[in-house]
Amino acid sequence: MTPTITIEPYEKHVLLCCGKYCDENRETMIYLKKRLQEEGLDGRIRANRAGCLGVCAEGAIMVVHPEGTWYCNVDQAAVDRIIASHFKAGAVVEDLRFHQHQP
């Protein structure tokens, strides 16, 4: 069966863990969505909550695709830094990154 649904093109897909050791109350997720909208990035950057990503220390954990950049300790202040540096200027926030996927 051929799919009939479509989505708009996007540049990045952000997954933010909302598991019980990360952003269980989703306050950071709500803040991330608000900030992406304020910066006019919500059409270019898709952000979705994720279940446990299997790295429960130093949460909240965020993964940014297609780069495969993994961030830890993501709180609201970190969201602001990631948006300004990574999403807007293309520079990974090194002190929050703990893994970089190498395809």
Ligand code: FES
């Ligand atoms: S609960 Fe977030 S990585 Fe496990």
